[in-house]
Amino acid sequence: MADELDLLFRALVLRVRDVRPEHLSRPFEVADILRTFVPYRGTRAEVGVETAEDYEVVILRLLSGERGYVFSDDAMQEDLRRELDSGNPDLRALQAYGTAKVTLAQHAMRQVLEASPTATVPGDAPTVAPPATPNIAPQAPALDALSAQLSPTLAELGEAIAGAGEGKSRQSFQPRASRLPDPSAETPTRSPRPGCRFCGQALPEGRDVTFCPQCGQNLKVRRCAGCSAEVEPGWKFCVSCGRASAG
Numbered sequence: 001m002a003d004e005l006d007l008l009f010r011a012l013v014l015r016v017r018d019v020r021p022e023h024l025s026r027p028f029e030v031a032d033i034l035r036t037f038v039p040y041r042g043t044r045a046e047v048g049v050e051t052a053e054d055y056e057v058v059i060l061r062l063l064s065g066e067r068g069y070v071f072s073d074d075a076m077q078e079d080l081r082r083e084l085d086s087g088n089p090d091l092r093a094l095q096a097y098g099t100a101k102v103t104l105a106q107h108a109m110r111q112v113l114e115a116s117p118t119a120t121v122p123g124d125a126p127t128v129a130p131p132a133t134p135n136i137a138p139q140a141p142a143l144d145a146l147s148a149q150l151s152p153t154l155a156e157l158g159e160a161i162a163g164a165g166e167g168k169s170r171q172s173f174q175p176r177a178s179r180l181p182d183p184s185a186e187t188p189t190r191s192p193r194p195g196c197r198f199c200g201q202a203l204p205e206g207r208d209v210t211f212c213p214q215c216g217q218n219l220k221v222r223r224c225a226g227c228s229a230e231v232e233p234g235w236k237f238c239v240s241c242g243r244a245s246a247g
Helices: 004-019 030-037 040-047 052-063 074-085 106-115 140-149 152-165
Strands: 070-072 101-104
Touching: 004 030, 004 040, 004 052, 004 101, 004 106, 030 052, 040 052, 052 070, 052 074, 070 074, 101 106
Parallel strands: none
Antiparallel strands: 070 101
8 A cells, every 4th residue: 555655756756747747757856846846735635644744754755765766866865864764853954955866766657657547758748548448558658658768777777676675665775886787788897887876877988977968967076965065085074064974
């Protein structure tokens, strides 16, 4: 039976589809979730939460990587998991990570669209299920077209994580680099470059990459787990909030 986290992710996918369908396969900011896609006042009844605090805890669970519904910065997800495990999470963490980028897990997103009677692909006309045959899924062509538009690396990554997280209420998120598929490797002696830690997209091989060509994030900048400020190499503490550096 679906719980608050499942219902929140479903509402998020359908809202993104209706408002900004290009973000079904592209990164967007945490602030967009809170203000545009699934704000508390417009979503609490659908998700089944009674207070703003309950709603924010569910948002923390989503952003922490629980069940592999979204991908984001590893440092942010580790920090949010620590807050949840504390038993009394500091909900101000949502504001601290307002500009962090997240990406929908493609396999889980397609499952939501497949179950929706009006699932569409960006640029296509809406396909409405015939009322007399509710058990027939008329969206298969649309979903096939959506799969063709998605990045193969990100789509396969979503499938791998969704399969591992099915049926678990609190799955511990693991670094995405270890789960990236390797369909194009030609020799067993060379491993492919890990994808972008912000959006999961593949990075160019055979060159020094500073910025992700897909989301534009600086891959060589270290961020403070507490306030997301830049931490220079060798620093043991963040100069903005005083938090100890992770490494």
